[in-house]
Amino acid sequence: MSSPALAVHALHAYYGESHVLQGIDLEIAAGEAVSLIGRNGAGKTTTIAAIAGFIRPRGGSVAVSGTDLTGAPPHRVARAGVALVPQGRRIFGDLSVGENIAVAARPIPNGWDEAKVMELFPILARRRAVRGDQLSGGEQQMLAIARALVRNPTVLLLDEPSEGLAPKLVEQVGDVLQRLRATGLAILLVEQNLGLATQVGRRVLVMNKGTIVFTGTPAELAAHRDVEARYLGV
Ligand SMILES: Nc1ncnc2c1ncn2[C@@H]1O[C@H](COP(=O)(O)OP(=O)(O)OP(=O)(O)O)[C@@H](O)[C@H]1O
Ligand SMILES: [Mg+2]
Incomplete structure (x- = not known):
């Protein structure tokens, strides 16, 4: 087993x-x-x-x-x-959505990348250039999950x-x-x-x-x- x-x-x-x-x-x-x-x-x-x-x-x-x-x-x-979506999200407020994802990325073949997480959360694609601290609470939560996923845990x-x-x-x-x-x-x-x-x-x-x-x-x-x-x- x-x-x-x-x-x-x-x-x-x-x-x-x-x-x-x-x-x-x-x-x-x-x-x-x-x-x-x-x-x-x-x-x-x-x-x-x-x-x-x-x-x-x-x-x-x-x-x-x-x-x-x-x-x-x-x-x-x-x-x-192991990837963590922390309490209170803790995304980088002074980085854009795209940058928040990029700094977390740990690519593997066929794994989660920016394109795939943006398919999962289309709102993030539309907000790609927006700073983290300008997002709504819901958008920040999605970004926090997206950021964890691109670590390919x-x-x-x-x-x-x-x-x-x-x-x-x-x-x-x-x-x-x-x-x-x-x-x-x-x-x-x-x-x-x-x-x-x-x-x-x-x-x-x-x-x-x-x-x-x-x-x-x-x-x-x-x-x-x-x-x-x-x-x-x-
Ligand atoms: N940094 C810390 N130093 C000292 N005590 C702490 C610290 N962080 C948490 N505690 C205490 O440890 C206990 C457990 O806290 P913990 O944060 O794990 O609870 P929690 O279940 O996550 O609560 P919540 O739902 O409010 O987030 C609490 O009594 C809390 O006061
Ligand atoms: Mg807690």
Whole structure:
């Protein structure tokens, strides 16, 4: 059996003395999407930061396609095939759409390039020469996803891509993520938007205070109203 695209085992991470991640386990296969949901401060971004190499875990392991990357710096994790769509998008405001894409590009044969991401997001083609800071929130989010795709990742991490988007745009992001999953990408979707999380994720993990308190399919989660009420406030 081949290794999962992303395997995280018993991950522990701290900010100073504050023990934020208390043993996180998750595995994502190629072509699979997993949603990680939970309230503000649950530890979702910290999980992504520990996977992407922005913080060094104090216990547990992170492996990408069977390669151990525990504690590796961000550039090594990126080179191993992990791309991040960060919370708040963080595109370059003083660069144009085209330049934002160009600086991220890591071309491979038959992979994602500028032409392909602009087919996926036609609005970006029309806004190609526009500065990042002149884009709407939705356009910035699409650019953030486009920028991650041209890195040609095997694992895509997204941190609350629906934040600040109108419902119609959230739906569009969901459609795009489903299409990307069908191309064989492994997707970890961090969200507080339950609708998007259950539309995209084949499995949903609910996080609270640095631990995973529930794992199941969207249908199983829907059958556990108590989980939703306790950990998501819906
Ligand atoms: N740089 C930091 N230094 C110290 N504590 C931090 C830091 N970043 C986050 N924390 C704390 O770690 C915990 C987890 O934060 P994290 O950002 O991972 O939550 P989150 O689930 O992503 O929340 P949100 O949905 O608001 O983005 C919180 O208690 C937060 O206050
Ligand atoms: Mg966060």
